[in-house]
Amino acid sequence: MAEPNSKPNTTVFAPWTDPDAVPLIRFRNVTKRFGDFTAIDDLTLDIYEREFFALLGPSGCGKTTMMRMLAGFENPTEGRIEIGGQDMANVPPNLRAVNMMFQSYALFPHLSVYDNIAFGLKRSDMPKEQIPDRVNEMLRLTRLERFAKRKPHQISGGQRQRVALARSLAKAPKLLLLDEPLGALDKKLREETQFELMDIQEKTGTTFVIVTHDQEEAMTVASRVAVMDAGVIKQVDTPPAIYETPNSVYVADFIGDVNLIEGTAAKTGEHAYEITYAEGVDPIKVTECEHEIAEGAKVTFAIRPEKIVVTQDPPEDRANAMQGKIIDIGYLGNLSTYHVELPGGQMVKATMTNASRISRRDYTWEDTVWLGFRSSAGVVLSE
Amino acid sequence: MRRLSWFNATSLTIGFAFLYMPMIILVVYSFNESKLVTVWAGFSTKWYGELFRNEAFLDAAWVTLRVAVFSSTLATILGTAAAYVLVRGGKFFGKTLFSGMIYAPLVMPDVILGLSLLLLFIAVGLDRGMLTIILAHTTFAMCYVAVVVSSRLVSFDRSLEEAALDLGCTPWDAFRSVTLPIIAPAVVSGWLLGFTLSLDDLVIASFTSGPSSTTLPIKIFSAVRLGVSPEINALSSILIGFVTIGVITFSISTKRAVVRRKREENAVM
Ligand SMILES: Nc1ncnc2c1ncn2[C@@H]1O[C@H](COP(=O)(O)OP(=O)(O)OP(=O)(O)O)[C@@H](O)[C@H]1O
Ligand SMILES: [Mg+2]
Numbered sequence: 108m109a110e111p112n113s114k115p116n117t118t119v120f121a122p123w124t125d126p127d128a129v130p131l132i133r134f135r136n137v138t139k140r141f142g143d144f145t146a147i148d149d150l151t152l153d154i155y156e157r158e159f160f161a162l163l164g165p166s167g168c169g170k171t172t173m174m175r176m177l178a179g180f181e182n183p184t185e186g187r188i189e190i191g192g193q194d195m196a197n198v199p200p201n202l203r204a205v206n207m208m209f210q211s212y213a214l215f216p217h218l219s220v221y222d223n224i225a226f227g228l229k230r231s232d233m234p235k236e237q238i239p240d241r242v243n244e245m246l247r248l249t250r251l252e253r254f255a256k257r258k259p260h261q262i263s264g265g266q267r268q269r270v271a272l273a274r275s276l277a278k279a280p281k282l283l284l285l286d287e288p289l290g291a292l293d294k295k296l297r298e299e300t301q302f303e304l305m306d307i308q309e310k311t312g313t314t315f316v317i318v319t320h321d322q323e324e325a326m327t328v329a330s331r332v333a334v335m336d337a338g339v340i341k342q343v344d345t346p347p348a349i350y351e352t353p354n355s356v357y358v359a360d361f362i363g364d365v366n367l368i369e370g371t372a373a374k375t376g377e378h379a380y381e382i383t384y385a386e387g388v389d390p391i392k393v394t395e396c397e398h399e400i401a402e403g404a405k406v407t408f409a410i411r412p413e414k415i416v417v418t419q420d421p422p423e424d425r426a427n428a429m430q431g432k433i434i435d436i437g438y439l440g441n442l443s444t445y446h447v448e449l450p451g452g453q454m455v456k457a458t459m460t461n462a463s464r465i466s467r468r469d470y471t472w473e474d475t476v477w478l479g480f481r482s483s484a485g486v487v488l489s490e
Numbered sequence: 491m492r493r494l495s496w497f498n499a500t501s502l503t504i505g506f507a508f509l510y511m512p513m514i515i516l517v518v519y520s521f522n523e524s525k526l527v528t529v530w531a532g533f534s535t536k537w538y539g540e541l542f543r544n545e546a547f548l549d550a551a552w553v554t555l556r557v558a559v560f561s562s563t564l565a566t567i568l569g570t571a572a573a574y575v576l577v578r579g580g581k582f583f584g585k586t587l588f589s590g591m592i593y594a595p596l597v598m599p600d601v602i603l604g605l606s607l608l609l610l611f612i613a614v615g616l617d618r619g620m621l622t623i624i625l626a627h628t629t630f631a632m633c634y635v636a637v638v639v640s641s642r643l644v645s646f647d648r649s650l651e652e653a654a655l656d657l658g659c660t661p662w663d664a665f666r667s668v669t670l671p672i673i674a675p676a677v678v679s680g681w682l683l684g685f686t687l688s689l690d691d692l693v694i695a696s697f698t699s700g701p702s703s704t705t706l707p708i709k710i711f712s713a714v715r716l717g718v719s720p721e722i723n724a725l726s727s728i729l730i731g732f733v734t735i736g737v738i739t740f741s742i743s744t745k746r747a748v749v750r751r752k753r754e755e756n757a758v759m
Contacts, residue, residue, distance in 0.1 A: 180652050200655040213653035217671045226667075227657030260753060278657070 120330060121345075122155040129192070131156040131282065131314050132177065137186035139172055139338075146172045148338040149186070159308055159315045161325035163361070164335030170318045171210060174284045177316065178207040190282065208275040210286040210318075212267050214259040220270050221246070221255040227278045245273040248303065264291045272300070276307065285317040289324065301328050322362055326350070334358045350411075352397075355490040359409040366415075366455050368408040372400045372487060380487060382408045385451030392426045394482040400489060410485030415457035415478050417445050419469050422479030429478045431455065433470060447478055513730060520723035527718050537720040547725060550709040553620060554689060557705060561627035562684030568628065569635025569684075570677055574665070576636070577643040578651075592640075595633045603630060604697030611698065618700035626698040627691065631684030638683065642676035645751075675747030679740055686736040690729070 122128035130153035139147040146169045154160045162170045175181045176188060179200035188195045195203065206227070214223050224245050228238045246252045249269040254262050259270065268291045275283060288304075289297045305328055308315055319325050325332050326346040333343045334357075342349060342358045353359035356367060368391070370384035380400060381390040391408055400406060421428050431447035434454070438461075445457045457478055470476050494502065520538070524531035541547055576589050595603060607626045608618075616622055646669070654664035670677070692707040699708060706729065713722055 178652075178656055180655075200652070201658050201660055205656075207653075207656050209649050209653060211647070211649055213647065213649040215650060215653070215668055215672075217668075226654070230658035230663070274653075274657070 120157070122158070123153065123331065128155055130154060131158075131191060132316075133189040134173075135187045135189070137176070137183045137188060139169075139176060139181060140184045146338055147176075147183075150338075150340060152333070152340060152343065154314065154316065156314055157308070157312050159305065159317065159328050159330045161329035161332045162316065162318045162335060163320075163322065163325050163332055165361075168335045169338045170335060171286055174207060174286055174316065174318065177282070177284055178205055179203050204281040205284060206275040206278055206280040206282075207284040208271050208286060208288050212259075212271040214267060214270055214274070216259055219256050219258055220251055220262065223259070223270055224273050224277050227274065231278055241277060245277050248276070248307075249273040249300075265293070265296070268292060269300075279311055280313065282314045282316070285315060287318050287320065290320065297324070298327075304328060334361055336361075352486055353409065353488070356407050356409065356488050357490075359486070359488060364412050364456065364458075366410050366412060368410075368453060368455075370406060370408060372402070372404050372406045374400070374402055379482075382406060382487065384408070385449065385453065388429065388450060389427075391485075392482045393485065393487055394426075396487050398489075400487060404489060407488045408485050409488055410480060412444060412456040412458040414484040415455065415480045417447070417457050417459055417470070418477045418479060421477050425479030426482035427480050427484075429455075430475060431478060433472055433474050433476055436472065445476075447476065516723055517727045517730065520720060520727040522720055522723075525720060527720060527723070537724040541721050541724045541728075544721065547706070547709060547721075550704050550706045553623075553703050554706040557620060557623050557627060557695075558685045558688040561624045561688050562631055562681050564624070564628040565631035565635050565684045566677060566681045569632035569680055570639050570673075572632065573636045573640035573643055574669075577640050578648075592633055592636050595630050596637070600691075600693035601697075604694040607694065608697045618698060618703075620703040622698040622700070623695050623703065623705065626694050627684075627688040630694065631687055634683050634687065635677075635680035638680040639673060639676050642673045646673065675743055675750075679744045679747070682736055682740040682743070686733055686740070689736070690733055 122130075132152075132154040134150045134152040137147055137150045138145065150173070162173065164170055172181065176183055177190070177195075179195065179198060182196065190203070190205070215226065218226065221242055225238055225242045228241055233241065243252075246255055249272060251266065251269055251273065254266060254270075259267055262270070268288070272285070272288055275285070285304075289300055292300060301324060304315065304317075307313065315328075317325075317328065329346055331343055332346055332349050334341045334349065336357055342354045344352075349358065349362055353362065359365045360367065368382070368384050370382040370391070373381045373383065373390070375381050375392070376394075378396050379392070379394045380396055381392055383390040393408070416422060416425065421430075429449055431449045433445055434448050435446040437444040437446070441461060442458050443461055445459065447455050447457060449455060455478060519527055519530075521533050521535060522530055523534040523536070572592060576585065576592065579585070604626070607622075607629065611618060611622050611625075650668055650672070651664050654668040655661065659667065690707060691705075692711055695705045696708050696711075699705060706725070710722055710725060713719070
């Protein structure tokens, strides 16, 4: 189940499963307080070399703070951070092989686009005559050749973001921190840049830590995703694992669309349970539940809308079938989302691909339909 | 353009007459042929010629100019450094007190400032001369510089410095190649302000000057006590010219910098 992100290489990249692998970054019980406010709460985390590590979480949960501690602008109040086995406590930002792309871009307003990108190179040990080549390469990569001579205030928001990206990439650092690097780009350019980033990573072996508000982006680029909430990491896993087997209601709800059905659990066999959620209807049958659940415990059953099929007649090949009434249909072009009300008043969303034209569909608003899903389609969450 | 109402036009005229009449009279009479200040005897520039042959005045002017340049330069360096520490130094013990104290010399009467400096110079056995005037002027001009520069630094985006550090600058390199170029207009304004203040200071200079070094304002003041001569008028007119140019340059450069910064920041934010 916990398959790593599908990468074109043949050997599976999953150093976090290897007990002998040495992490590049180690957070050890790191706490960061600003006055009384705890921005990061007792964080322990390993990030491995060549990883593309994505941080997801609501605004203010401490993502930027984590980045700033890695870059050296903030010191942990408690705990320690190691990069490449070295304790970073007293290493100033300029001596860290880390570059950061700032959320606010922080472009130098008095320097041209070209000089912004060259800024770090001029202060590295790169020979002077190689700098123009490197800068031009970066300009090409971010498609900024035409704007090389302009000042930051003479270019658009998306172009500025690309300058910031180019500037942080230019030194080819061991560790690159990207704080919402692609937010201001249009969809097409964003997708291209995502692939560009993955390509750069394949080529240079740079480790990326990326903050994003875009789940799709995290799913596309990341080797692992961390979901944060109020200074705490709720779950770290590969994108498929985060999506398919969230460990808490919070994560399930945060990532993608989900139906949450509350009920009580009863054990029916090895890794198998029944969840009773309403009077007078069949309980939900669950198999392949990896963790142990106490008899009669209050749990939440979580299932993704696309794992539920909507049919006119009772589904025969699904372990679970429930009858309900269509309240609303959300038409999204390729997909439709059906909002179905179960007898107990519980609302369930089900997503179906629009295989046939909308006018040819057998059911519509107010119709009674069947919802079906497999016993392994959802997860039982006790938290 | 909207026309001013009758009332507003009158108040404006009276107000400005009050402000500028004395100076206009002074400038006009500096071109007077007659030696008598109060009697107009036709246009002449002879007092300007006379002035430029007067060694004592020329010496004083030369002293004043050097004092102004040195003290404002020194004040700019010290004031910028002070502003930087107060705005950027993070929290340190007594920071609020220091920030408040930087303003104190701005409101302190010149007499007290001059007197205390005089006492200090006597105490440390420093002979009064050009050096002591420079030190004294540096003392009060640096407060003005610190105020001008720190107000610029407060609105300066901290992450620019962090970005510079991140890209491999030492803190000093970051200051020199990022912070300083961006705050340069404020630093230049501070320098001009210090220069102008030093040019026309009489009180502090008279406490701290020695017999060998007299500044122009002191010279004028003592000459006037023996009677106003057209020569003094000519000299004062030149001074007015200098100060006016200084003040205008200061305000234009400040205004320009503000406009440009607004534009850049609007664009970057
Ligand atoms: N210097 C500071 N002083 C006090 N509080 C701070 C400071 N920096 C950050 N915080 C607080 O710490 C919390 C985490 O901030 P952080 O910038 O890491 O959030 P974030 O996850 O990056 O949010 P966003 O997605 O909006 O960028 C916030 O509640 C913020 O108000
Ligand atoms: Mg942030």
